[in-house]
Amino acid sequence: MTERYDVLVVGAGPAGLAAAGTAAAHGARVGLLDAQPRAGGQVWRHDVRKNAPRAAREAIAALHGVTLLAQHSVIASEDGALRVEIPQGSTLLTYGALVLATGARELLLPFPGWTLPGVSGAGGLQALTKQGWPVAGKRVVVAGSGPLLLAAAATLRAHGAKLVGIHEQASAESVHAFARQLLHWPARATQAALLRAKLAGVPYRFGSVVRQAHGEDALRLVEIDGAHGTSLVDCDLLAVGYGLVPNVELAQLLGCALDHGHPHPHVQVDELLRTSVPAILAAGEACGIGGLAVARIEGAIAGHMAAGHQDDARALLPERDRARRFGALLARHFAPGARVHALATPQTLICRCEDVPLGALDGYADARDAKLATRCGMGACQGRICGTALAELGRFPRGAGRPPLFPARLATLAGLALSSSDASRSST
Numbered sequence: 001m002t003e004r005y006d007v008l009v010v011g012a013g014p015a016g017l018a019a020a021g022t023a024a025a026h027g028a029r030v031g032l033l034d035a036q037p038r039a040g041g042q043v044w045r046h047d048v049r050k051n052a053p054r055a056a057r058e059a060i061a062a063l064h065g066v067t068l069l070a071q072h073s074v075i076a077s078e079d080g081a082l083r084v085e086i087p088q089g090s091t092l093l094t095y096g097a098l099v100l101a102t103g104a105r106e107l108l109l110p111f112p113g114w115t116l117p118g119v120s121g122a123g124g125l126q127a128l129t130k131q132g133w134p135v136a137g138k139r140v141v142v143a144g145s146g147p148l149l150l151a152a153a154a155t156l157r158a159h160g161a162k163l164v165g166i167h168e169q170a171s172a173e174s175v176h177a178f179a180r181q182l183l184h185w186p187a188r189a190t191q192a193a194l195l196r197a198k199l200a201g202v203p204y205r206f207g208s209v210v211r212q213a214h215g216e217d218a219l220r221l222v223e224i225d226g227a228h229g230t231s232l233v234d235c236d237l238l239a240v241g242y243g244l245v246p247n248v249e250l251a252q253l254l255g256c257a258l259d260h261g262h263p264h265p266h267v268q269v270d271e272l273l274r275t276s277v278p279a280i281l282a283a284g285e286a287c288g289i290g291g292l293a294v295a296r297i298e299g300a301i302a303g304h305m306a307a308g309h310q311d312d313a314r315a316l317l318p319e320r321d322r323a324r325r326f327g328a329l330l331a332r333h334f335a336p337g338a339r340v341h342a343l344a345t346p347q348t349l350i351c352r353c354e355d356v357p358l359g360a361l362d363g364y365a366d367a368r369d370a371k372l373a374t375r376c377g378m379g380a381c382q383g384r385i386c387g388t389a390l391a392e393l394g395r396f397p398r399g400a401g402r403p404p405l406f407p408a409r410l411a412t413l414a415g416l417a418l419s420s421s422d423a424s425r426s427s428t
């Protein structure tokens with residue numbers, strides 16, 4: 001079955017919600033799809049403990065006339081249509097204009113012990129916690145880099161976790177310089193102050209890196225290299241993330257050019273968010289990490305463009321340019337330093353899907369050679385984690401993604417639609 005929309009938006013985070021609502025307000029027939037069961041993306045992910053923030057509720061309420069396609073994962077592109085895996089099987093979607101609002105994921109960098117049960121990404125543990133994973137009473141160390149650490153820690157504390165400490169790898173000078181710049185971003189300054197207030201009493205250390213996680217079957221303690229030497233800290237959970245990386249795999253699959261500039265590859269767009277492929281626009285974190293404000297304003301620009309209202313889009317450009325400058329500030333002050341890049345040893349697993357240690361990759365010139373010889377990047381994450389980490393560590397650039405973008409049923413790959421009863425019996 002093939003369904004057609006005037007405007008199809010991939011990703012129902014803040015950027016996709018704004019794009020869909022804006023295009024629909026112009027009278028377009030709009031489909032908004034997301035792999036997740038609810039709209040909201042990462043920052044507005046449903047929290048079992050509290051109501052969605054007002055901005056999220058308003059963005060969802062503004063979707064008049066938009067068909068919301070939840071639990072729809074785009075896994076491939078076929079002759080101008082998107083192959084989408086759904087709970088009942090799969091479907092094909094076509095479009096007059098496509099908006100890619102695929103967001104970002106966490107940058108995870110391997111260190112000894114990072115695959116122990118109890119160790120996760122900072123945003124990853126935040127997401128699990130919002131969805132009901134029990135952290136009450138657990139002693140948690142949060143580490144890595146960037147403001148997401150504070151947001152994750154605040155969520156964990158609100159759910160009853162005992163925060164042992166927050167360890168930021170960036171130096172005190174760098175974080176203080178960033179904080180001074182916040183004066184030019186009053187909304188951001190307020191957000192930071194609110195987070196710090198929610199985290200009152202929790203030690204927040206700068207220039208501090210988790211070197212190793214220790215434990216036999218599960219995490220028991222972490223070794224931290226801080227400003228005053230090395231220390232061992234008992235904990236139940238360790239949440240480590242080194243900022244965000246744009247999700248560009250779908251754009252790549254569709255033939256859109258990437259910008260390989262600092263700090264991570266992102267979808268290349270012109271001023272009005274047009275990609276290099278006609279009728280495909282991109283917005284939000286997929287075009288470079290910029291935060292919530294960027295995602296919302298770019299979503300609106302892409303929505304106007306997709307519906308053919310260029311003048312409305314142009315009117316928003318000054319606001320977008322200002323919001324984008326914040327992303328550059330983040331990249332400048334929180335980029336992972338040399339100590340972080342040196343954490344993995346030859347024995348450290350780099351590809352946890354296929355159990356490939358870093359040392360096994362010596363001698364390979366690119367991601368493809370390494371993959372063919374060692375299976376690195378061939379697992380369920382399709383190289384999203386190891387490929388991104390290897391690029392960050394300067395080993396080799398990320399290889400281009402291949403379909404399926406996510407694990408999919410064999411029937412989906414064969415282009416067949418399953419009946420619901422078949423779907424419930426099939427495996428992924």
Ligand SMILES: Cc1cc2nc3c(=O)[nH]c(=O)nc-3n(C[C@H](O)[C@H](O)[C@H](O)COP(=O)(O)OP(=O)(O)OC[C@H]3O[C@@H](n4cnc5c(N)ncnc54)[C@H](O)[C@@H]3O)c2cc1C
Pocket residue numbers: 010011012013014015016033034035036040041042043044072073074075101102103104105106123124126127148151152244247250283284285286290291292293295405
């Ligand atoms: C784990 C994590 C936690 C975060 N927590 C916070 C926070 O607490 N506070 C904060 O200010 N910022 C947070 N951020 C940053 C935040 O994501 C951005 O500021 C903002 O949400 C970006 O909006 P977006 O619409 O560009 O992308 P996102 O919100 O990332 O939305 C992208 C959506 O696209 C969907 N998608 C991607 N590919 C496909 C596909 N092939 N098929 C179907 N759907 C697809 C995803 O499921 C996702 O819902 C977090 C980021 C991450 C990665």
